[in-house]
Amino acid sequence: MSTVRRGNGGGPARSRTGRRAGDSGTREAILDSARQQFAAHGYDGATIRGIAAAAGVDPALVHHFYGTKERLFASAMRLPVVPSEFIAAALADGEIPAGVTVGEHLVATALELWEGAETIGPFQAMLRSAVSSEQAAAMLREFLTEVILAPVATATRGDPGSAPLRAAMVASQMLGLAMARYVLKFGPVVRASRAELVAAIGPAIERYLTGDIS
Amino acid sequence: MSTVRRGNGGGPARSRTGRRAGDSGTREAILDSARQQFAAHGYDGATIRGIAAAAGVDPALVHHFYGTKERLFASAMRLPVVPSEFIAAALADGEIPAGVTVGEHLVATALELWEGAETIGPFQAMLRSAVSSEQAAAMLREFLTEVILAPVATATRGDPGSAPLRAAMVASQMLGLAMARYVLKFGPVVRASRAELVAAIGPAIERYLTGDIS
Numbered sequence: 305m306s307t308v309r310r311g312n313g314g315g316p317a318r319s320r321t322g323r324r325a326g327d328s329g330t331r332e333a334i335l336d337s338a339r340q341q342f343a344a345h346g347y348d349g350a351t352i353r354g355i356a357a358a359a360g361v362d363p364a365l366v367h368h369f370y371g372t373k374e375r376l377f378a379s380a381m382r383l384p385v386v387p388s389e390f391i392a393a394a395l396a397d398g399e400i401p402a403g404v405t406v407g408e409h410l411v412a413t414a415l416e417l418w419e420g421a422e423t424i425g426p427f428q429a430m431l432r433s434a435v436s437s438e439q440a441a442a443m444l445r446e447f448l449t450e451v452i453l454a455p456v457a458t459a460t461r462g463d464p465g466s467a468p469l470r471a472a473m474v475a476s477q478m479l480g481l482a483m484a485r486y487v488l489k490f491g492p493v494v495r496a497s498r499a500e501l502v503a504a505i506g507p508a509i510e511r512y513l514t515g516d517i518s
Numbered sequence: 519m520s521t522v523r524r525g526n527g528g529g530p531a532r533s534r535t536g537r538r539a540g541d542s543g544t545r546e547a548i549l550d551s552a553r554q555q556f557a558a559h560g561y562d563g564a565t566i567r568g569i570a571a572a573a574g575v576d577p578a579l580v581h582h583f584y585g586t587k588e589r590l591f592a593s594a595m596r597l598p599v600v601p602s603e604f605i606a607a608a609l610a611d612g613e614i615p616a617g618v619t620v621g622e623h624l625v626a627t628a629l630e631l632w633e634g635a636e637t638i639g640p641f642q643a644m645l646r647s648a649v650s651s652e653q654a655a656a657m658l659r660e661f662l663t664e665v666i667l668a669p670v671a672t673a674t675r676g677d678p679g680s681a682p683l684r685a686a687m688v689a690s691q692m693l694g695l696a697m698a699r700y701v702l703k704f705g706p707v708v709r710a711s712r713a714e715l716v717a718a719i720g721p722a723i724e725r726y727l728t729g730d731i732s
Binding site (some may be wrong): 434441444445448449453468469470471473475476477478479480481483484485487488489490491492493496500503504505507508512513517518 | 532566655658659660662665667682683685686687689690691692695697698699701702703704705706707710714717718719721722725726731732
């Protein structure tokens with residue numbers, strides 16, 4: 305159902321009782337509570353039970369509206385997609401165009417997502433907040449480790465022991481690209497087209513995923 | 519003379535009149551003024567003349583103590599080295615050990631610098647401030663463009679037209695590494711030894727400097 309396909313919004317258009325305003329108020333209370341609990345306890349430490357309690361609702365309602373903790377996090381942070389599903393979809397074999405490497409496809413897909421009209425604001429805000437406080441950094445670190453690095457690691461080849469470092473190297477280059485293009489706004493990185501960035505960075509990502517890095 | 523070899527401190531041990539305390543007070547006033555002027559006007563916009571005026575001293579004294587604007591910036595930001603000199607020295611042909619690529623040497627040298635006892639604090643502070651405000655981002659962008667990207671670009675091979683993008687790609691990966699290891703503290707990047715990071719990232723940097731990126 306559409307409730308759980310997207311991080312931002314979704315859910316039944318109206319509850320069975322037809323109380324739209326009440327639903328909307330409850331949703332906002334849950335998202336407010338989620339933002340507070342994630343900030344206070346980190347991504348790992350926050351629980352749906354605790355978020356529900358702080359919002360004064362039943363945990364079952366939170367599950368009903370948002371499904372999983374990751375989906376709730378994505379909604380609370382106003383992400384336009386559920387990251388792990390987005391990455392899994394982008395890395396699925398059938399999704400990668402012929403003649404394009406996984407590394408190139410990952411860069412192209414990330415740029416397309418980041419530069420979407422509903423994404424760019426929240427994405428910049430998340431980058432900024434992550435470096436402005438230890439707490440926000442911990443939250444982003446835990447979130448990325450759990451829901452981003454894991455699916456990226458499954459896309460790596462070679463011995464499983466190197467997968468965490470490979471995924472982290474991918475994350476470091478993508479993070480540096482995002483910082484350079486959206487936050488620090490380095491001239492050549494801002495002026496480059498997406499195709500130029502894919503050509504420049506794609507092979508580096510592909511090597512991190514599948515090449516010799518030791 | 520030793521005054522201009524290092525960004526942090528240096529200068530004559532005492533002035534000709536022997537007034538050490540006065541020197542020290544004047545230096546602090548100049549550095550305070552520099553921090554304010556760089557923050558207010560950016561790296562490009564701030565001038566030694568304006569910094570001297572705000573500190574109530576003669577511009578010649580600022581030149582005497584700090585030499586160039588870059589050296590003054592490095593001192594004001596408490597950097598332990600003058601970045602352009604550090605990079606130029608690291609990339610000088612004679613400095614690169616046999617069997618080591620320029621890319622590997624650049625990663626190894628940067629890690630060694632960043633993780634020096636007197637560097638790590640100011641470096642983290644600079645990364646954090648650069649993303650916390652547009653003003654600080656502009657200052658860092660201008661500084662990096664003028665004094666970091668230019669010497670890196672001279673280390674690139676191939677057509678000169680691609681040098682700015684090559685240098686910016688190097689900067690994006692190094693920035694991402696620094697963010698991942700020191701600010702967000704991704705587990706695998708924190709746990710990796712310097713040698714492991716050099717092996718993983720060095721070839722990516724070498725490709726940005728000299729490979730086919732289009």
